[in-house]
Amino acid sequence: MIDLTTRYMGFNLKNPIVPSASPLMENVDAMKRMEDVGAAALVMNSLFEEQIIKESAGLHHYMEYGNESFAEALSYFPEPDEFKLETESYLERVRKAVETVDIPVIGSLNGITTGGWAEYATLIEEAGAKGLELNIYYIPTDPDVSGSEIEERYLEVVREVRAKIRIPLAVKIGPFFSAPVHMAKQFALNGANAIVLFNRFYQPDLNLETLEVEPHLVYSNSSELRLPLRWTAIMYGKIPADMAITSGVHTHIDVLKCMMAGANVAQMASELLKNGIERIGDIIIDLEMWLEDHGYNSIAEMEGSMSHESVAAPDAYERANYMKVLHSWRSDPTGWLPS
Numbered sequence: 452m453i454d455l456t457t458r459y460m461g462f463n464l465k466n467p468i469v470p471s472a473s474p475l476m477e478n479v480d481a482m483k484r485m486e487d488v489g490a491a492a493l494v495m496n497s498l499f500e501e502q503i504i505k506e507s508a509g510l511h512h513y514m515e516y517g518n519e520s521f522a523e524a525l526s527y528f529p530e531p532d533e534f535k536l537e538t539e540s541y542l543e544r545v546r547k548a549v550e551t552v553d554i555p556v557i558g559s560l561n562g563i564t565t566g567g568w569a570e571y572a573t574l575i576e577e578a579g580a581k582g583l584e585l586n587i588y589y590i591p592t593d594p595d596v597s598g599s600e601i602e603e604r605y606l607e608v609v610r611e612v613r614a615k616i617r618i619p620l621a622v623k624i625g626p627f628f629s630a631p632v633h634m635a636k637q638f639a640l641n642g643a644n645a646i647v648l649f650n651r652f653y654q655p656d657l658n659l660e661t662l663e664v665e666p667h668l669v670y671s672n673s674s675e676l677r678l679p680l681r682w683t684a685i686m687y688g689k690i691p692a693d694m695a696i697t698s699g700v701h702t703h704i705d706v707l708k709c710m711m712a713g714a715n716v717a718q719m720a721s722e723l724l725k726n727g728i729e730r731i732g733d734i735i736i737d738l739e740m741w742l743e744d745h746g747y748n749s750i751a752e753m754e755g756s757m758s759h760e761s762v763a764a765p766d767a768y769e770r771a772n773y774m775k776v777l778h779s780w781r782s783d784p785t786g787w788l789p790s
């Protein structure tokens with residue numbers, strides 16, 4: 452019997468496969484199915500700062516002015532107890548998910564400022580979530596705001612959310628920091644129990660006919676795994692936090708790479724959205740077979756075995772690798788390169 456157990460955010464998990472935040476989590480039945488086919492924990496889709504602020508502003512306006520000034524218009528509004536807020540239904544879904552599944556349910560908040568919205572961390576904890584993932588997604592467009600100011604803002608958000616909850620906190624970050632390892636360490640020192648690498652930035656495209664900037668959501672593929680894989684391998688053993696990889700995990704081979712790089716779990720969204728929840732079960736079987744064929748008794752044995760600090764040639768993760776790759780272009784054996 453192969454042992455696939457791992458530890459993440461203080462949880463003992465039966466295997467390293469964790470479906471990440473996605474619309475699949477909008478349905479508690481789907482969450483239950485994910486548990487049934489083998490998911491070890493679930494990360495809910497995010498409640499966004501913008502959603503919270505918009506709703507509380509709207510509700511405030513309605514409460515303050517609606518009753519007196521707009522009595523006639525009021526009849527068009529539903530009664531407050533029927534006024535189903537997105538935030539309330541999110542919390543309800545957390546409660547229902549926690550009642551329905553036995554694996555840890557991790558709530559998710561997405562924001563970038565410090566402020567009232569962070570109260571929702573407490574509400575998510577009170578709804579029963581066993582952990583919280585904080586997704587910090589910020590696009591710096593102001594030329595007068597420096598990288599260090601933005602980094603400080605990130606840390607403030609982490610401190611504020613950390614202060615609101617007792618459950619473990621994971622911070623999901625993007626790859627665009629000048630010093631990602633230092634930043635990950637700062638997140639850990641400011642209260643993150645885990646770092647989730649990396650947020651996938653959905654790049655907008657330009658439509659030349661309509662002259663509009665269009666959002667563009669495409670599923671990932673396994674080649675996108677290389678970016679988080681490299682940074683996980685570099686961070687392994689250097690930061691006092693667990694690590695999860697997200698972006699490009701599609702197969703059992705991808706999961707094995709995550710573990711060897713030093714991640715505690717591998718998160719998946721695109722693969723499950725595209726090919727179905729049942730993929731979790733297939734990947735678990737493939738993992739067990741691979742480990743058996745390669746003489747491993749447990750997946751824990753391989754944790755970090757190919758990290759920056761463990762490999763014989765750590766420069767493969769560094770600048771030297773970049774130089775080697777560029778030089779290998781000249782000796783391309785396909786013969787199509789100009790001599």
Ligand SMILES: Cc1cc2nc3c(=O)[nH]c(=O)nc-3n(C[C@H](O)[C@H](O)[C@H](O)COP(=O)(O)O)c2cc1C
Nearest residue numbers: 471472473496497586651671697698699719720721
């Ligand atoms: C349709 C869709 C919705 C998503 N919603 C969220 C979300 O609410 N919060 C979040 O942190 N990540 C969200 N993600 C990002 C995923 O959790 C994941 O990090 C990303 O898709 C990369 O992983 P993958 O390569 O397995 O898809 C979403 C992704 C997709 C495709």
